[in-house]
Amino acid sequence: MRNIKRVVLKLSGEALAKDKGFGFDDATIDNICNNIKKTKEMGLEIAIVVGGGNFWRGRSGRNVERATSDTIGMLGTVMNGLRVQDALEKMNLETRLMTAINMQEVAEPYIRRRAARHLEKGRVVIFAAGTGLPYFSTDTTASLRALEIGADVILLGKKGTDGIYDKDPNKYDDAKKYDRLTYSEILQKRLQIMDSTATSLCMDNNMPILVFGIDDPSNLVKIVEGKEIGTIVKE
Numbered sequence: 499m500r501n502i503k504r505v506v507l508k509l510s511g512e513a514l515a516k517d518k519g520f521g522f523d524d525a526t527i528d529n530i531c532n533n534i535k536k537t538k539e540m541g542l543e544i545a546i547v548v549g550g551g552n553f554w555r556g557r558s559g560r561n562v563e564r565a566t567s568d569t570i571g572m573l574g575t576v577m578n579g580l581r582v583q584d585a586l587e588k589m590n591l592e593t594r595l596m597t598a599i600n601m602q603e604v605a606e607p608y609i610r611r612r613a614a615r616h617l618e619k620g621r622v623v624i625f626a627a628g629t630g631l632p633y634f635s636t637d638t639t640a641s642l643r644a645l646e647i648g649a650d651v652i653l654l655g656k657k658g659t660d661g662i663y664d665k666d667p668n669k670y671d672d673a674k675k676y677d678r679l680t681y682s683e684i685l686q687k688r689l690q691i692m693d694s695t696a697t698s699l700c701m702d703n704n705m706p707i708l709v710f711g712i713d714d715p716s717n718l719v720k721i722v723e724g725k726e727i728g729t730i731v732k733e
């Protein structure tokens with residue numbers, strides 16, 4: 499993609515845990531943050547939406563009421579937000595962590611106009627606690643925040659793949675990668691790349707999504723350089 503100025507980068511919890519599956523993989527987080535720094539130096543305005551799957555996912559919390567389970571999930575994303583903020587600040591980047599659930603002792607409350615101002619001033623903004631509402635996902639959060647702050651594109655960093663395929667490339671040798679897809683194709687083909695709420699929100703408001711492999715975080719730099727990698731989802 500050419501001429502990207504402002505992005506929302508979605509980092510799933512899994513991407514931060516890498517092969518550990520749970521918690522943090524320090525070297526991976528440093529590698530991702532180092533590449534975020536490079537994109538900042540290239541002039542990109544970057545807001546990060548952190549997931550929480552490396553700690554807890556609401557829908558898989560057995561014996562816990564769904565709304566409560568989702569709240570546990572949202573709090574997990576705050577731990578990820580703090581961890582990523584720490585790594586970025588150690589690299590001398592200025593950051594702001596904003597949460598959709600108020601916890602002013604640890605982070606700023608999310609205020610749209612303030613987030614936009616932070617970006618204009620060159621700060622990396624990290625959005626945590628999802629939308630603050632149960633039954634939503636951090637993919638939907640990324641779609642919502644991207645629209646709110648007027649991002650050019652959502653960069654959806656995926657672990658274990660370098661784009662969207664017609665079937666699981668880790669299971670099928672003949673899996674075919676898509677360079678480009680429309681939102682309705684994702685919905686119709688039921689491609690499990692992001693949930694339908696997140697996809698619909700982008701579709702209704704024309705927000706492009708670039709799905710790329712985060713296992714090689716230097717892909718972030720390649721995207722900003724205009725190299726065509728991953729799968730672009732748009733109208």
Ligand code: UDP
Nearest residue numbers: 511549550551555556568571572628629636
């Ligand atoms: N969550 C929520 N509302 C939101 C965003 C997230 O309830 O707006 C909860 C939900 O339970 C979800 C968990 O937080 O499973 C962690 O987020 P997600 O599964 O999207 O993280 P990822 O898979 O990207 O690591």
